[in-house]
Amino acid sequence: MDTHQVTGGIKNTAGAIEEGFGRLTGDRSVEASGAARKVAGQIEGAYGDAIDATRATVEHSPLLALGITAVAGFVLGALVTGMSTRKG
Secondary structure, three states, X not given: OOHHXXXXXXXXXXXXXXXXXXXXXXXXXXXXXXXXXXXXXXXXXXXXXXXXXXXXXHHHOHHHHHHHHHHHHHHHHHXXXXXXXXXX
16 A cells, blocks of 8 residues: 555545534635645545556556656657647
């Protein structure tokens, strides 16, 4: 488990509590702040999931990971080169 998954879960829970408190007291700004914190926690948790999946792929299929990296590097290089030669 990645630390981003744990931190994301904590932020998600804290945001849900804050959002509920804002809804209970009728304070829209607290409710919105909680909703934003909850979404930030979900995003950070998803980032942690992606890191875990990447680590697992590299551990179990290093050649596949190398191939994906090579293709991503080629595409990125083509994009950067295409952007720098474009006439504006």
